Amino acid sequence: MKAVWMLCWSFLRKKKLQNGLISILIMLATLLLTTAVLVIVNTGNIYSEMHKKTNGAHQILTMGEKYHDPVKVHEWWNHHEEVQASELMSYRNLSGIFFEGKEIANQFLFMMKTGVQPTAVDELTFAEGVETQLPQEGTVWISTSLAYSKGISVGDNLGFKTGDHDIKLTVSAIVIDLSFGAPFSTNSRIWMNPEDYDEEFASLSGKDQYMMGLRFDNYDNNTAIWNEFEQYLGTPYLETKREFEDLSAFYLIINKIIGFVMVFLGVVMMLVALSTIGFTISDTIIANYRSIGVFKSLGLSSARTISTYIIQYAIVTIVSIVPGVLVSFLLSGIIVGSSMTYLKSETSWIPEGGIPIGWSVGNFIIILVLLFVWLYANRTRNIEPVQAIRYGMSEEDNSKWTRRLHSSRRSSRLGLGRLPIILVIAWRNIRKNRRGSIVMLTLTTITSSVLVLGYVLLSSVMNTGQTAPQWGYDDSHAAATIFNKSEFSEENFNRDLLADSRVETIGWIGEKIGVLPLEQSHQQGGYSSLNIYVSVLRGSYDTFGFSVLEGRNPRNRNEIALGMNVARRLGVVPGDVTDVYLDGKKRTLMVSGIYQAIANMSYSARITADVVTSNPSDYSDADIVLINLHEKSEVDTLVQELNEKYKKSLTVVTQQTLLDSVYSEATSVLMLPFIIMGLLFSVVTFLIIYSICRIEIRKESKTYGIYKSLGLTSRKIRWSITLGIVILSLMGACVGAICGVFVLPLILENILTAYGIKELPLVFGGGGILAVMFISILSATFGSWLSSKIIGNTSPRILVVE
Known part of the structure; x- marks a missing residue:
């Protein structure tokens, strides 16, 4: 031993x-x-x-008094032994919030009438500020997702647009609101003092809506419990369920x-x-x-x-x-x-x-x-000891080496010797060191694919404006959100926009709750259903850039397009028929197409306005106006003018602003890990190629000594070795780029399918891809050149002796 x-x-x-x-x-x-x-x-x-x-x-249930009695719904869940129900919480919807004199775009607010803390379900955890049972008068609690993403701190003042006047409140605490505090969220709960809530909203039009949270002792049993609940209602649950x-x-x-x-x-x-x-x-x-x-x-x-x-x-x-x-x-x-x-x-x-x-x-x-x-x-x-001592290798390998030697002589006779000496030496090094060459080729391929994948993913997230339809969004140039219908005149707004020579088309879009009964539950005598958000457009989906994976967007009053996860749950394809409850009425519609959308994880649908009304122009529930211009470059000017003219009733932002409000956060989170991984693989490429080249140079030291003794300079020998590596790394970088662009994203799509994305929308920047490919080539080249430094520092006689 x-x-x-x-x-x-x-x-x-x-x-x-x-x-x-x-x-x-x-x-x-x-x-x-x-x-x-x-x-x-x-x-x-x-x-x-x-x-x-x-x-x-x-689960989170939201409801008004239109389809179900909130009190009765709360009582049923509150008395179920296997479910914990939160208090029935009143709230109002707002869509305008100001911080430091600027409006925060793409934020939809639930202004909550805060009950005494802690609550039975969804207990708030205080992240900053003094913990109290209720917000003090004139103050609010906001979620960490809103505060941290927008740089809001305790003591800052916020303004909320109601139409009639702005509500000005001070942030007294920042809370972890688990159900409405996820990254990239555009929905936030604002927790108000009950007296402030009553005072501010008593004079405003509209009625309170209600929200409650459900926590199941065993979440796997929720389908059976929902069957019981819907049998109690006598209909599917027709309002929002998250x-x-x-x-x-x-x-x-x-x-x-x-x-x-x-x-x-x-x-x-x-x-x-x-x-x-x-x-x-x-x-x-x-x-x-x-x-x-x-x-x-x-x-x-x-x-x-x-x-x-x-x-x-x-x-x-x-x-x-x-x-x-x-x-x-x-x-x-x-x-x-x-x-x-x-x-x-x-x-x-x-x-x-x-x-x-x-x-x-x-x-x-x-x-x-x-x-x-x-x-x-x-x-x-x-x-075998005898063969090893005699040949320094096995007898079989010795025979192969002899045949290869004769083969290389025949190659010389075929004209290889007519090439420049640098290319001849480079080719000889690649050919003789086959295993090392394969390792280096593989390594540069992997490094290039890693760098290209990271670049393409970051580029795609940073440039969602170019691929918005593939993420499930529209491709309009601007969007106007109405926050005060009492001060808004649709007729005047339409007239002003259509008279503007810069405006090409406008479309009115709203959202309803759709309920799709599940067939399996009907067979069991239950009402278990799928509650989804349904977009209702007065206009053409194709005009505003909405895309589909299969089929087409709905055009007629009997058609509906389904998100891919809805279609998967129902087991339908374009051309099939499905039932859907809209406004409490059951409708039978034909599936015209299937689309993907990251919003709501593709649990959504699209219909035209004439599905819910005989005259589309009578559809009045739309609260967003999509605007397309003849020249996109004029959108900023138009947005500024409309915000100034209609500041009491609506907010207008560009499509890019809406996308940046969500995806800029994803970019910052993804940036660090991808940079670290790219650096790691670049360093590994350098180290491995340096090591392999150093090993081969030591093995071939006698040959390089002969080259130097015949008059070949150290620089030419080093350049010849490096040239071979450059050729290998260039080949590997090209193959790696193809893998990084076309192969690896396909693997990543397996994860995103559950989140509503079947085909990952990618943005390819040719210049950026070439730049990151060059990094892998540079790492390989530098490793090879540095490893050959020993040739220049050693005399020919010592090399031959070694």
Whole structure:
């Protein structure tokens, strides 16, 4: 055993560069894999713990008095033994909020009449400010999602547009509002003092609406309980119902994307590390073939020979795993903290777990590496001492080498010698070092695909204005939201817009609650239903850029287009017929098309105004006006003019402003992880290519010494070596770019399907893709050039002697 340890330590001392490189690769693979697992686990755990801590709602019901009596609905749920129901909360809708003199775009507000805290369901957790049972008069509580995304702090003043006058209130607390505080949310609850609420809204037109949260003892039983409830009603529930999947989705989506990408890249990094280990072991066996033969002739068994490699790489792996796992705890904390910051308060932060899982991933990697080492080192069993001592390789390999030598001579006779000497040497290095060339080609392909994927994803999120229809939005130039119908004249507004030579078309769009009965429930004698948001447009969906995956947008009074998740739940395709309740009336409509939409996770539908009224011009529930111009460049001027003229009744913003209000946050969260992963792979590319080239240069030192003795300068030799790597990296970068643009996004779509996106809308910037491809080529080139520095610093005679 002493001989085994001596050989092991000898390999560790002599192969410092190779072992150091492998150590870095294993550490980085561990870092990526462990970080990905911890991000996914901690994201789910943090949300689950907060949901449990605050007695979070599984469903949110909103209602008026149009279809159901809110009091009776609340009483039924409040007396059910398997369900906890919150208090029946009054609220009013507003759509205008001012901060520091500027309106916050794309925010829809539920102005809540606050009940005494804590509540039975959806207990508010105070993140900033003094905790009290009710907001003080003249103050409000706002959610962390609104406060942190807009830079609002305790003590700041906010203005709320009601039409008749502005309500001015001071922020006294920032609260974690779990059901309405997810990232990218455009809906916020504003918690008012009850006396302020009564005073401000008593004189305004309209009636109070009501909201309540439901928490099931066993959420899996909610369908059966809803069957009971709808049998009690005698009809499907005809108002808004938000499901747990919708309430929790956007807390988890970003980290799921980041975790998926990191798992994929971690696996790739691990495969690169294992391939490098295999390459290094194979190279070591070939380089020490004669020595291994001598050891075996002296009595060293094959098992002990293999154990020298296993012990060596066990030491290297353990040394690499420990810092990889430790750093992953820090990195995962940064990623989770940036994306789950809305669940953080000044006094408490749900601690991250997963430490045993992190070390379990590390142990798995150790086992995997040692298994791979054993597979490659097992080749030493076939070494015959006599052949090893005589040829320095097996007799079969010696025959192959001889045939290859004759083949290279024939290649010279075929005209290879007529090429410039730099190209000849470059081609010789690539051809002779086939395994190393394959590793370098593969590595540059992977690095390029990683960089291109990161660039394309960030570019696509940052440029959603170019692909808005593919995300489920319209493609209009501007949108006007009416917040005070009593001060608004549709006739005057239409006349002004249509008389404006800059305006091309306008369309009026509103939203209704649609209820689709599920067939399976009918067979069971129940009323279980799917409640969705239905867009109602007075105009043409095609004119305003709404897109579909299959079929077409609705055009006639008997047609409906369904979101992809609705179509999947119902099992329908274009051409099928489905029942839907609108305004409490059952209608039978034909499915004209199926579309994808990130909003509401594709649990939505589209109809034209003539579905709900015999005369589309009589449709008066629309509260948003879509505006298209002849020249998009004039939209900012038009928006400014309309906001000034109709400031008492509506708010006008550009489509780009609406999109930026949601997706700028996603960009900032995604930026850091993708930059880190791109840097890691670029550094790995440099290190591996540096190591492989350094190994090959040492093996070919005698040849380069002969080149120098014949008058070839060190610079030309180095350029020839680098040129070969540039050719390989260019090929790899091109293949990697294709994978990053077309292959890897297809894998990512599997995650986004659950969130309502079947085909990921991508924005390809040719210049940006070429730029990130160049990074992988530059890393490879620099690694090759730096590794060949030894040729210039060494005399020809020493090279030949070596």
